[in-house]
Amino acid sequence: MADGEDLFDSILLADEKYRGEGYREGFQRGTRRGLQGGRRHGASHGARLSSEVSFYHGFATTWKCLLDHSTDVKSRKRLKALESLLGLIRDSPLDNPQSVTLQSNTDKLRAKFRQVCSMLSVPADFRDIHTAAGTSF
Amino acid sequence: MSWVKAASFNGEDVFDESGDELSLQSKEWMSNMKKRVKDGYVDGVDAGEEASLQAGFDQGFREGAAQTAAVGRLKGMVSAISCWCQIQHPESPVPAAVTDLLQQVVKHEDQIMDGIKRALENPPPSVSDVSESMEDLEVEPSGCAEGACKESDCCRTAEKMELGSRSTDCSSSVEEDLNHLLQRCVDVVLNLGLPQELIAHIEEIKRL
Numbered sequence: 001m002a003d004g005e006d007l008f009d010s011i012l013l014a015d016e017k018y019r020g021e022g023y024r025e026g027f028q029r030g031t032r033r034g035l036q037g038g039r040r041h042g043a044s045h046g047a048r049l050s051s052e053v054s055f056y057h058g059f060a061t062t063w064k065c066l067l068d069h070s071t072d073v074k075s076r077k078r079l080k081a082l083e084s085l086l087g088l089i090r091d092s093p094l095d096n097p098q099s100v101t102l103q104s105n106t107d108k109l110r111a112k113f114r115q116v117c118s119m120l121s122v123p124a125d126f127r128d129i130h131t132a133a134g135t136s137f
Numbered sequence: 138m139s140w141v142k143a144a145s146f147n148g149e150d151v152f153d154e155s156g157d158e159l160s161l162q163s164k165e166w167m168s169n170m171k172k173r174v175k176d177g178y179v180d181g182v183d184a185g186e187e188a189s190l191q192a193g194f195d196q197g198f199r200e201g202a203a204q205t206a207a208v209g210r211l212k213g214m215v216s217a218i219s220c221w222c223q224i225q226h227p228e229s230p231v232p233a234a235v236t237d238l239l240q241q242v243v244k245h246e247d248q249i250m251d252g253i254k255r256a257l258e259n260p261p262p263s264v265s266d267v268s269e270s271m272e273d274l275e276v277e278p279s280g281c282a283e284g285a286c287k288e289s290d291c292c293r294t295a296e297k298m299e300l301g302s303r304s305t306d307c308s309s310s311v312e313e314d315l316n317h318l319l320q321r322c323v324d325v326v327l328n329l330g331l332p333q334e335l336i337a338h339i340e341e342i343k344r345l
Contacts, residue, residue: 015173022174026181027188034186038193039200040257046201047253051209051246058213058338065332066221097198098191122220 042097049106050094056113060085063120078119085112201253207315207345208246214338215239215322218331234328238321245314319343 060082067075067082092105215238222231319339326335 014170018170018173019177022177022179023181023184024177026178026183027185028181029178030182030185030187031189032185033182034189035193035196036260037186038190038195039197040253040260042194042197042199043201043204043253044197044257045194046198046203047205047250048201050202051205051212051250054206054209055213055216058210058215058342059217060213061210061338062214062217062335063221065334065338066217068332068334094202095199097195120220121224 046094046097053089053092053094053106053109056085056109057089059113060089060116063116078116081112081116081119085109085116088112203345204249204253205246207342208242208249208318210342210345211315211318211322211339212239212242212246214335214342215242215325218325218329221331222329232325232329234321234325238318238325241321242318245311245318249311316343 064079064082064086067079070076088105088109092102092109094102096102215235219231219235219239222235319342322339323336325331326333326339
């Protein structure tokens with residue numbers, strides 16, 4: 001009886017052992033596959049969002065330089081809006097895609113950018129330049 | 138005495154039969170255990186993929202973001218200059234130097250995006266895929282036989298090399314193109330008599 005149980009145990013053990021061997025090997029391969037697949041998708045998302053935010057950055061920086069020496073009230077207001085856009089960009093680093101504030105920060109940035117554009121009397125169709133590059137994050 | 142013969146005959150027969158049965162059983166056992174290995178493998182692949190997908194995404198996200206940060210910023214700068222020209226001189230068209238530059242920058246960015254999209258749509262065959270199909274064909278990896286090196290280490294180095302060579306191949310020419318576009322932007326700033334501070338911001342892009 002005891003021998004029978006031992007045999008039964010060793011069959012179960014072997015079962016687990018072989019299954020576990022396969023699992024470990026599969027897990028390694030799955031890990032590589034997941035890393036590669038995730039990396040490709042992440043690259044596409046990261047590139048699009050970074051392109052958009054970097055665009056705002058370059059745009060705001062340049063306008064700030066161009067308006068810096070103007071002293072009229074209108075230019076001052078515009079400069080203030082540009083400063084606040086640049087501040088938002090500084091507060092929205094793209095180093096953590098899992099950040100809970102990423103989406104809300106991006107929404108704020110877009111809204112601020114639209115406001116800046118209208119204050120600068122920049123034609124609306126101009127925004128299409130980077131919509132083509134994808135703002136559909 | 139005939140029963141002794143019969144018994145010994147029977148004994149032999151029984152022995153032979155049990156021998157066949159044993160080999161049959163061991164075959165069944167083997168195929169059962171092979172199936173266990175396969176089942177475990179399939180589950181392992183799924184679990185491994187699920188466990189690593191997010192980490193891969195995060196890594197790729199940062200890499201992708203780094204690839205478009207410079208060109209995105211330059212595009213923003215040239216776009217702003219173009220708008221400025223339009224507003225300052227509504228009666229005359231935006232200088233060709235500015236519109237051409239903007240076009241080139243957009244084109245440059247499209248190239249980077251296309252490269253990333255291509256990698257997404259046609260993932261390069263990974264070494265592990267290749268080695269697995271070779272396993273299916275029962276081809277022994279030459280020079281990398283088990284025992285000679287740790288197989289997983291071997292594959293990992295090969296994958297690294299593949300990724301490495303790809304990124305160096307295109308990054309050198311992309312960098313060259315970007316530097317050229319940055320220089321053209323500096324020229325535009327100087328030619329249009331725009332504030333000198335802009336040049337420092339253009340230089341900053343190089344360090345991104």
